[in-house]
Amino acid sequence: MRFFDKPFTAAIFDMDGTMFDTERLRMDMLKKAARELYGEEMDDGLLIDCLGVSAITAEQMARERYGQNYPYREIRARADEMEREYIHRQGVPVKDGLYNLLERLKKNDVFLALATSSRRAVAEDYLIQAKVYRYFNILVCGDDVAKGKPDPEIFLKAASELMCPPSECLIFEDSPNGLAAAAAAGGIPIFIQDIKEPEPGVKALAFRAYDAMTEFLDDFAPFTPKLPMPKLNEQFPLNDENITAGIHGFGAIGGGYLAPIFSHWDGYTRPRRIIGATRNQLMIHLVNALGKYRIRYESQAYFQTISPVCLIHMDDEAAMCSMYTQSDIIGLALPENAIRQQAGTIASGLRARYASLGKDLTILIAMNKTGAARFVRQHVKSALTSITDTAETEQILARTRFVETVVNRMVMPVSEDFLLSKFQNDLYLLHHNMQDIFDHMNEITRFFLQMAKSSEHKRKKLQTPAWTETEPVNVSKSLSVLRHLSDAVNEVTNTMFIAEPDMPLYAASGSPVVDSLRQVIVVEDIRSLQEIKNKLSNGTHAVIAWYSMLLGYQTIGQGMGDPRVESLARRMMKQEIMPALLKEAPQFDRYIQDFIGSFIKRCRKSFKDRCSRVGRDVLRKLQREERIIGTIRLSQSYGITTDGLEFGAACAILNCVLAEKPVDAEAKKVKSLYAAHHSVADVLSYSGDYHRGLYKGLDREADHGLIMRVQSRFDALRESLDHQTAGRYPHE
Numbered sequence: 206m207r208f209f210d211k212p213f214t215a216a217i218f219d220m221d222g223t224m225f226d227t228e229r230l231r232m233d234m235l236k237k238a239a240r241e242l243y244g245e246e247m248d249d250g251l252l253i254d255c256l257g258v259s260a261i262t263a264e265q266m267a268r269e270r271y272g273q274n275y276p277y278r279e280i281r282a283r284a285d286e287m288e289r290e291y292i293h294r295q296g297v298p299v300k301d302g303l304y305n306l307l308e309r310l311k312k313n314d315v316f317l318a319l320a321t322s323s324r325r326a327v328a329e330d331y332l333i334q335a336k337v338y339r340y341f342n343i344l345v346c347g348d349d350v351a352k353g354k355p356d357p358e359i360f361l362k363a364a365s366e367l368m369c370p371p372s373e374c375l376i377f378e379d380s381p382n383g384l385a386a387a388a389a390a391g392g393i394p395i396f397i398q399d400i401k402e403p404e405p406g407v408k409a410l411a412f413r414a415y416d417a418m419t420e421f422l423d424d425f426a427p428f429t430p431k432l433p434m435p436k437l438n439e440q441f442p443l444n445d446e447n448i449t450a451g452i453h454g455f456g457a458i459g460g461g462y463l464a465p466i467f468s469h470w471d472g473y474t475r476p477r478r479i480i481g482a483t484r485n486q487l488m489i490h491l492v493n494a495l496g497k498y499r500i501r502y503e504s505q506a507y508f509q510t511i512s513p514v515c516l517i518h519m520d521d522e523a524a525m526c527s528m529y530t531q532s533d534i535i536g537l538a539l540p541e542n543a544i545r546q547q548a549g550t551i552a553s554g555l556r557a558r559y560a561s562l563g564k565d566l567t568i569l570i571a572m573n574k575t576g577a578a579r580f581v582r583q584h585v586k587s588a589l590t591s592i593t594d595t596a597e598t599e600q601i602l603a604r605t606r607f608v609e610t611v612v613n614r615m616v617m618p619v620s621e622d623f624l625l626s627k628f629q630n631d632l633y634l635l636h637h638n639m640q641d642i643f644d645h646m647n648e649i650t651r652f653f654l655q656m657a658k659s660s661e662h663k664r665k666k667l668q669t670p671a672w673t674e675t676e677p678v679n680v681s682k683s684l685s686v687l688r689h690l691s692d693a694v695n696e697v698t699n700t701m702f703i704a705e706p707d708m709p710l711y712a713a714s715g716s717p718v719v720d721s722l723r724q725v726i727v728v729e730d731i732r733s734l735q736e737i738k739n740k741l742s743n744g745t746h747a748v749i750a751w752y753s754m755l756l757g758y759q760t761i762g763q764g765m766g767d768p769r770v771e772s773l774a775r776r777m778m779k780q781e782i783m784p785a786l787l788k789e790a791p792q793f794d795r796y797i798q799d800f801i802g803s804f805i806k807r808c809r810k811s812f813k814d815r816c817s818r819v820g821r822d823v824l825r826k827l828q829r830e831e832r833i834i835g836t837i838r839l840s841q842s843y844g845i846t847t848d849g850l851e852f853g854a855a856c857a858i859l860n861c862v863l864a865e866k867p868v869d870a871e872a873k874k875v876k877s878l879y880a881a882h883h884s885v886a887d888v889l890s891y892s893g894d895y896h897r898g899l900y901k902g903l904d905r906e907a908d909h910g911l912i913m914r915v916q917s918r919f920d921a922l923r924e925s926l927d928h929q930t931a932g933r934y935p936h937e
């Protein structure tokens with residue numbers, strides 16, 4: 206590996222103050238122990254001077270200060286004892302960035318050594334407790350060397366045990382003594398400031414100096430390759446870092462796609478917590494009850510568990526502000542029509558974040574909308590101007606990156622009825638097993654007490670303890686109840702979403718945090734990709750849904766099993782949309798070709814994706830520039846006829862018209878627009894209010910020909926349905 210111009214094969218870490226935030230703790234404990242055993246605290250200046258030196262050198266320094274009879278060894282032993290007690294209770298305070306750094310080094314075949322002035326027993330204990338023991342090939346500790354830092358002995362020994370020349374070793378140090386030792390050893394010293402700022406002359410010995418390990422990571426990460434897309438069954442990283450990911454709009458895409466992407470993070474470590482905001486109260490209860498939830502990948506019969514997760518209600522202003530203040534990234538996964546209303550919440554959240562001196566924020570937008578970043582930014586801007594002045598609005602916007610994405614994966618929510626009945630069954634089973642365990646608690650406790658009291662020799666013979674002879678059956682049954690209980694606890698699950706297998710999320714460039722996400726592919730021209738995806742797949746998807754519903758199917762998979770729907774989908778994609786897109790964006794040739802084949806297959810398998818989800822928001826999809834009408838206009842501009850798409854538009858309107866009581870608000874609106882004069886033109890050329898903006902429909906005069914063709918397909922389709930011929934596609 207290489208760090209700037211320095212090739213290296215090994216990394217040697219000092220422990221206290223570099224890996225762990227234990228120097229302050231140790232100083233506190235030394236003070237306490239000195240007070241206890243000597244009646245006076247040790248002096249701060251002396252403690253700071255002793256940082257990074259061996260126990261023997263520290264003893265000499267203490268005796269020079271307090272006299273030759275100073276009980277330094279006893280004080281140090283007592284301080285060690287107090288410190289270990291503290292650590293066993295509270296855990297090792299690991300420095301931010303350490304796990305990520307160790308993972309990066311390990312996954313890039315770098316040898317790792319620990320070189321600490323602490324005793325081996327203490328070092329091993331801490332490494333194990335902090336869950337980092339497994340990273341180190343060798344340990345060199347205070348009791349393994351004769352001379353402490355600033356003597357280079359400890360680093361030279363570590364390098365030689367690793368069989369690496371010191372000049373190829375990065376050496377991480379926080380103390381001036383350690384830094385001097387690293388330089389004297391001929392290594393590549395990396396200084397990471399902890400308590401003591403070194404003299405400028407000493408600091409100059411470092412190849413690079415940083416205020417924190419996370420700052421070193423910012424420099425180092427570009428020298429380590431981005432990990433490839435994770436496999437579906439690949440574990441999330443084992444260690445977490447002090448990172449929070451927020452999801453504004455925890456629904457199918459937020460929970461079923463963004464959350465796993467955040468959980469994989471950069472492949473080295475993952476966020477400590479995911480906060481999701483939703484309006485779905487049931488989801489909040491079910492997820493918060495377990496602190497986790499599952500996603501089912503239907504095509505692979507595979508479950509993935511996402512944790513730890515905490516859901517908040519979108520109307521809880523304080524919780525939303527706190528999510529915006531704490532998060533290192535926010536995923537925004539709302540329906541388009543919720544953006545205007547939620548912009549106020551985003552604005553307040555951002556204002557609170559920057560008022561509390563939060564870092565710049567990236568908002569990763571998962572919406573099927575070309576220009577989504579601009580759209581969201583505009584709404585947030587207008588919300589900001591109503592709560593603050595222009596200067597603050599501009600400052601907030603300048604510090605917030607709105608990053609647009611293209612989401613190909615289809616995700617569906619699990620039906621609430623199914624979810625509830627499964628959860629209820631799991632709880633019933635758990636309750637039953639708990640009851641059982643209470644009934645058998647006495648036998649279980651007696652059995653293990655008996656085992657514990659017996660000698661090893663007797664235990665072997667204790668197959669049937671004396672007291673069990675009278676009730677042998679009970680004991681084995683009681684013990685098996687323990688297992689049933691743990692099974693029942695693990696069986697309480699909440700599978701919230703059904704998703705397609707892992708696919709990359711395409712995102713616009715410009716945000717380092719997004720760039721680092723393992724499952725994200727950053728592209729320069731996100732707009733074209735979004736345009737292609739919406740026209741090619743979302744337009745076709747919607748038509749599949751509308752036509753399938755007219756034919757009486759409930760899910761996309763069923764509809765696509767009908768040759769009429771499948772051939773319409775193929776025709777639209779291959780003969781009408783693809784040729785236009787290839788003319789418009791020939792550079793995306795491969796993407797377009799690959800996409801069509803996989804999309805048709807994926808739709809055929811979508812037995813859990815309801816047509817009502819895919820066909821929702823008819824008006825949004827029929828706007829002048831959108832996926833149906835916009836595509837017709839594009840194809841026709843290249844002289845391509847668009848019978849299939851026009852038939853699709855007719856399906857959209859007929860669906861709404863035939864629905865007795867449409868649940869979808871837009872379907873209701875279409876039905877009422879049509880009802881006024883029984884005219885398709887009234888729907889297609891609607892230009893009134895739309896989510897407090899203006900709807901962009903067709904122009905009655907300029908688009909007269911197109912409107913008439915959709916009208917005639919509508920009439921023919923309606924008639925064919927009336928005649929029970931189930932809406933045959935006219936071109937078959």
Ligand SMILES: NC(=O)c1ccc[n+]([C@@H]2O[C@H](COP(=O)([O-])OP(=O)(O)OC[C@H]3O[C@@H](n4cnc5c(N)ncnc54)[C@H](O)[C@@H]3O)[C@@H](O)[C@H]2O)c1
Pocket residue numbers: 454455456457458459482483484485519538539540541542543546547571572573612613614615616617618
């Ligand atoms: N589901 C998919 O397969 C898929 C795929 C690609 C992109 N998308 C896009 O992702 C976004 C989210 O889609 P989804 O399928 O996750 O949606 P969803 O219906 O599952 O809901 C997303 C979240 O928005 C909230 N919400 C819904 N209506 C709201 C309103 N009026 N005001 C405030 N909050 C509201 C819900 O409570 C939920 O938390 C959409 O823009 C969609 O186009 C979805």
Ligand SMILES: O=P(O)(O)OC[C@@H](O)[C@@H](O)[C@H](O)[C@H](O)CO
Pocket residue numbers: 573612613614615616742743746747818819820821822
């Ligand atoms: O989200 P919409 O309503 O714009 O579109 C519905 C579906 O086509 C859409 O959610 C797809 O499933 C998704 O875009 C994956 O291709």
